[in-house]
Amino acid sequence: MPKPANPRFDLQDFLPYLLTQAAEAASQGFQQIYRDRYGMTRTQWRVMANLGKFGAMTARDICEISHIEKTKVSRAVAALERAAMLQRSPSEHDRRAEILSLTENGLAAFADLGERAVDYDLALRRSLRGKDFAELNRVLRAIMSQRLAAMPPEG
Amino acid sequence: MPKPANPRFDLQDFLPYLLTQAAEAASQGFQQIYRDRYGMTRTQWRVMANLGKFGAMTARDICEISHIEKTKVSRAVAALERAAMLQRSPSEHDRRAEILSLTENGLAAFADLGERAVDYDLALRRSLRGKDFAELNRVLRAIMSQRLAAMPPEG
């Protein structure tokens, strides 16, 4: 069988691949926590985290802050509501919109998961002792902020 | 509505979140390329990349190298075969296994996408000029190599 087809390309150095793998590895352990303890998906966790951190707001606000698709937010909100962790109240200014907020249940879950997230993040970073995290964070943020719409070779 | 629930936790500094967002942003543009040009999914692209880079091997080998679930590999292989980009031949030593390899079609697609991947990666890194990529790669690889099975707070 033919061996090397494209000597220039190496998946192991391909930044999207590296990032995706690193993200999966880093997320896996925490995912187990919110899944096992509360039966939540990642989207639900992220919606909860935003509501917990920033307080009540509309689904649209969550979309803007978190860059999650509105359909994902819609379903996550419905699921959190079914689980009695989130409540809706009508907006006074716009009858299309609903103000979302965490219930006591939801706040308790967020307090719990927030603590665990802090611990988890600390353990993760500690396990990578000696790395330059300030630089890492800067680079990751720079990458996140890109909207790489089929970026041309010339960047 | 209540505002701050957990002052210690900030999603914006949570490493799994940063990595996931960065990975999505970095992958999006290239995903469009293999999707629009060949109708491929990410898993199919990754299977192809491994076969293209390392030559013929079994599905099991691909699983080990790439850490993709065997069912994902199985379906990606089936899809690539349907698209005439991959062929199977029986293993001589083990009648359960099949040796997978790219067809001429598949090799051509890999050559094309490999070139584009190199360009894309270059453009992506160039757009982040001034960052320490050696350090970034080291950190990402360190994170990837972790198997963080619900890691305890003490790391």
Next chain:
DNA sequence: GAATTATAGTTGCACTCGCAACTAAGTCAA
């Protein structure tokens, strides 16, 4: 060498996702 156990790979099912289409409500302009 028959029974057990492990392995390569596939399939069924339930679930999440992305996209397009939809409903309902708000906005704007003549």
Next chain:
DNA sequence: TTGACTTAGTTGCGAGTGCAACTATAATTC
């Protein structure tokens, strides 16, 4: 104040995924 357009949020549908169960072959053990 009617009509065109925009926006908040939901739903249907096709597709990818994870997990468990399955088939077929290999390896092991008594």
